[in-house]
Amino acid sequence: MKNRILIVDDSFYMRTMLKNMLTDAGYEVVGEAANGQQALEMALASKPDLITLDVILPDNTGLDVLKGIRREQPEVKVVMCSAVGQEVIVNEALESGATAYIVKPFSEEKVLEIVGSALQEPGVEQKQ
Numbered sequence: 001m002k003n004r005i006l007i008v009d010d011s012f013y014m015r016t017m018l019k020n021m022l023t024d025a026g027y028e029v030v031g032e033a034a035n036g037q038q039a040l041e042m043a044l045a046s047k048p049d050l051i052t053l054d055v056i057l058p059d060n061t062g063l064d065v066l067k068g069i070r071r072e073q074p075e076v077k078v079v080m081c082s083a084v085g086q087e088v089i090v091n092e093a094l095e096s097g098a099t100a101y102i103v104k105p106f107s108e109e110k111v112l113e114i115v116g117s118a119l120q121e122p123g124v125e126q127k128q
Contacts, residue, residue, distance in 0.1 A: 002028040003119050006048040008039040008065065009081065010058050014104075018052055018081070021108045022115065036060030040068050048076060050119055053098075055082035055089060063089075063096055070097040077118045081106070 005027050009015045015032045022029055030046040033039040036057045043051060051069065055062035066078055077099040082089075085103035093101050099118040102110060 002026060003049045004028050004030045004046065005115070006031045006033065006039070006042055006046055006051045008033045008036075008051060008057070008062070009054040010034050010056070011054075014054070014081075018111065021111055025112050025115075027115070034058075036062075036065040036068075039065050040072070043069050043076065044072060047073075050077040050079060050099075050115060052079050052081050052115075055080060055084045055093070063092055066093065066096050066098055079114055079118055081111075 005022055007015050007018050007029060009018070012034070015034070019029045019032065030048050031042040033042050036059050039051070039053065053062045053066060057065065062080060062082065066080070069076060069078060078097065080093045080098045080101040081104060083104040090101045100114045102114055
């Protein structure tokens with residue numbers, strides 16, 4: 001069974017790039033959300049195995065969305081993907097339940113490596 005992934009990013013370009021990377025690698029992208037409200041609704045509706053989540057969203061912060069996802073679906077893996085790489089934000093994301101944190105710009109290899117290990121190892125935190 002393919003792992004199901006929800007992509008959350010306000011940038012259409014970034015969502016498309018991640019979707020292409022992940023589908024080419026054999027993952028099933030179950031949805032794309034452009035803001036926090038959509039992300040929370042789609043996460044509940046699609047029950048993904050993993051969510052890629054941007055920190056900067058038009059209606060909310062990715063950290064608030066992460067906390068909402070954790071309350072509703074504590075088992076889902078969340079990989080933060082953001083241009084914001086400040087240590088305080090990265091640490092807050094990991095402490096709030098993110099499985100990993102990838103700083104943009106990133107390579108396809110890095111994304112697939114992080115997503116693959118996040119889906120295979122329960123409870124492993126990674127900072128990249």
